[in-house]
Amino acid sequence: MPVPSPSVSSASSSRQKHNRSQSFPAAISQVISRQLHNSPSSKKSSKYADHPSEDGGKGSSATAIPESPTDQKSAPKELPIALTTGLCMCCLSSLRYPVSIPCFRCTVCQTTNDVTPLPSKPGSTITPAFLGELANLESIPEDAYKNIEDRIIAVFQSCDNLSNSFSNGKKLTYSETSLDFGQVSKFYEFISSSSQLMRLMLKSSEILLKRPGRILTVPGDLKFLLIILENPVLYSARSSPSYGHHSPILKRLLGLISSLNITCHHYLVNWFARLPTESFRAKVELINSFTTHRLAKYCSSRSGGAKFETYGSDWRIRAAARTLSLFFAANIQVSKIPTSSFYNTLVDYIDITHDFDIWEKQGIPSVVGPVTRTSNFSAPSQNASSNLSSGSASPHSPILPISSLSQALHNSAKTASAPLGSTTSSSTHDNSSNSAVIPSNFTTFTFCQYPFYLSMGSKITILEYDARRQMEIKAREAFFSTLNYKRIVQPHLVLKVRRNCIIEDSLRQISSNEMELKKGLKIEFIGEDGVDAGGLRKEWFLLLVRDMFDPLNGMFVYDEVSNYCWFNHATFETSDQYFLVGVVLGLAIYNSTILDIQLPPALFKKLLGCQCTMEDLMLLKPSLARGLQQLLDYEGNVEETFCRDFVAEHEVYGSVVQVPLIPGGEHKPVTNANRQDFVNKYIQFIFDVSVARQFQPFKRGFYHVIGGNALTLFRPEEIELLVRGSDEGLDVAALRAVAVYDGWGPGNNTKMSIHEIEGSEPVISWFWEFFANMDTRDQRRLLTFVTGSDRIPATGIANLIFKISKLGEDSER
Secondary structure: OOOOOOOOOHHHHHHHHHHHHHHOOHHHHHHHHHHHHHOHHHHHOHHHHHOOOOOOOOOOEOOEEEOOOOOOOOOOOOOOEEEEEEEOOOOOOEEEEEOOOOEEEEOOOOOEEEOOOOOOOOOOOOOHHHHHHHHOOOOOOHHHHHHHHHHHHHHHOOHHHHHOOOEOOOOOOOOOOOEOHHHHHHHHHHHOOOHHHHHHHHHHHHHHHHOOOOOOOOHHHHHHHHHHHOOHHHHHOOOOHHHHHHHHHHHHHHHHHHOOOHHHHHHHHHHHHOOOHHHHHHHHHHHHHHHHHHHHOOOEOOOEOOOHHHHOOOHHHHHHHHHHHHHHHHHHHHOOOOHHHHOOHHHHHOOHHHHHHHHHHHOOOOOOOOOOOOOOOOOOOOOOHHHHHHOOOOOOOOOOOHHHHHHHOHHHOOOOOOOOOOOOOOEEEEOOEOOOEOOOOOOOOOHHHOHHHOOHHHHHHHHHHHHHHHHHHHHHHHHHHHHHHOOOOOOEEEEEEOHHHHHHHHHHHHHHOHHHOOOEEEEEEOOOOOOOOOHHHHHHHHHHHHHHOOHHHOOEEEOOOOOOEEEOOOOOOOHHHHHHHHHHHHHHHHOOOOOOOOOOHHHHHHHOOOOOOHHHHHHHOHHHHHHHHHHHHOOOOHHHHHOOEOEEEEEEOOEEEEEEOOOOHHHOEOOOOOHHHHHHHHHHHHHHHOOHHHHHHHHHHHHHHHOOHHHHHOOHHHHHHHHHOEOOOOOHHHHHHHOEEEOOOOOOOOOOOHHHHHHHOHHHHHHHHHHHHOOHHHHHHHHHHHHOOOOEOOOOHHHOOOEEEOOOOOOOO
16 A cells, blocks of 8 residues: 655655656555555564554565556556565665665664665755854744745755765764754754744754665765754653653664664764763763663553563664664764763563573674774774874774674674665565565664663563573583482582682682582581571682782782782792682672772783773882883884883792793883784783783682673673772761661560661660761771671672671670
8 A cells, every 4th residue: 555755745745746756656656555555464463564653563574566647557467576675774684676676764763765766956954154144143034934944844854965064074984973062052952942842943954864875885974863862852852751742753763773773873872982972971871861761661650660572573762772772882982971971771671581581582682792903904904003002092093893783783683684876686576475574684772782781680570580590400410410319419519628628628629629619519528507598608708819819829919009919920829729729709790799808900801801901000019100101192202212112011929020921022022013913012012912811710710600701791790890899988877777677676576667677776876876987997997897798799788698697685795
């Protein structure tokens, strides 16, 4: 059934009709319409064709509806039609459409896809001169008002006219959009003064987004999207009850951005990375608010959070997630806002474990995991590694390599369909196979595929679920082993250790029970009575970590300035000792235990496969990093002033040893031309080459325990929070609010509220008063005594277990 294109005026509608009738023969139109509607697949989706609705179709496959005139005669029968397949440029629905038609409309998102681009004609633009005229208008006369309306319609309903507006005269590059956002801001400010003009601009923007006029394939096509994204009405309406009124613009905007090719995404990431921090934050919040807006539609008071069966097929949520992943990729490189700013609190209320199960079955990696800086870029051809390592990137060089973004974002959709407009996959259409609907090649949307949405609470829930599932599997195996082999097998991993030989005993028993490490952990101290209800396990972690990281043991060395510890590359300890350290870190995460260790952020980046940079060296070894930075910044003759060769110096038991960074490095001087390469090699030596023998068994031990799909959802800084906890300030009032009292109050099992207990027991009030008056160091020491660590859990102080027990009645003692 023919569907007319959206338009503002009848004149423009008639012009579009005339153009389409010239490019699309009437006879072909009727044959396609008859054959599509007679097919079983098209009948199944006829409700979308007869009653097109933007919210009607949530699936990923659709029938392409040809744009054709209505008053045509019947066509000859049995006319073969060549079909091809492709993806909708907005919702990424998989479509099959006739090769001969110049455009068609997607029945899922109602976007008109112009396979043959509309002819580009020079038209009106918004120039600085026009903005100057607007600024000089104290009031808008009637004739000027009509001219402004005509200009808005001419510009905001044309992709080319809008892209050519607000130009700053510069060439479009990775670092330059060639747009003057100051002019964009002034124009929107003027339009905001008139609600009628703003409504006209919004309507024109929506019409343009419904039909851009061509498939967006080159970076120059992106400028009109950036201009519409700057519309302040979208941001001011986020907290308004009428926000849904503007969601048609935003959903189409996000759909077009998310469906772009790899090269366009690469440009966008680099442009986003250079946005001002406040503008960057506002756009992240806007996309997050739109996700909440859509997800809230599937939440009900009865069922609680949204079910996967409802949001999993919503293309709008997927488009928002794919677009937000571009901002997340940019934020990884420049760290404009904290990772927590990408969290969506409403996602915490969905069935996240079911989402995780679906994601595991699909076998798709998370969209934006650890993105590393690499030395070679796919585009442009120039090598930008030196600039990235020093933090002084060339203004025309990309921040994020295409290869990383390709793996991170475009691998999330497994598709064999050709792009729209391609005829390579065309086939002859006949009566025996007349379906215009093909199955979607895209996997169902899951939030685990976009882990930046998940808060630490949700990720820990998934990690605990994965750990519990694996522990239950091991316990079940132990039970059946007991039945089959008639031998007693412990459902838990029980370690029996001596306090004075805790490292040796732990290493021996862990080595002999490597396949049991994913069971629940219980500790027994030899010669001591006690049942491990969690306290003995915490004490074991505390004592073991204290011994392993003791500088006297020689496994780790501490920097006097940063106080961080790092692997001792000159140690005599075996690899088994470092394997034990990795196992302990994994067991601590599995058993939700915070460790008191001073490991640098670089270690957690290495565990997740990220490259270490100058910033990491500045945290671990500040003195060395400042020296290398001075060498990079020096404006004179580096060779004559610094007199350095390509060698690294490190201390081995009191003596300084030189190690060549490259073959023959002791004979190659550092000059102005190669100093960046020298610094890169030095950083690589510190973090990779010198500690390879120690780090590999450590990593193997860590992944032996914690290895699983749940770990891939975390960023390095989040893994650090899991292991070390948060060093945020200790809020005594918040800690008092979550404290638990045991054994207080009357002895007749009468339940009393916390306020009643604190009011009736002066000892508790004295304790909190004393705690609040302690200095910060003593507060941390007391917190260590009670909980085993002086740091706050990754999910905040609200999840800290602080229990005050009364052992008995008062006595004279």
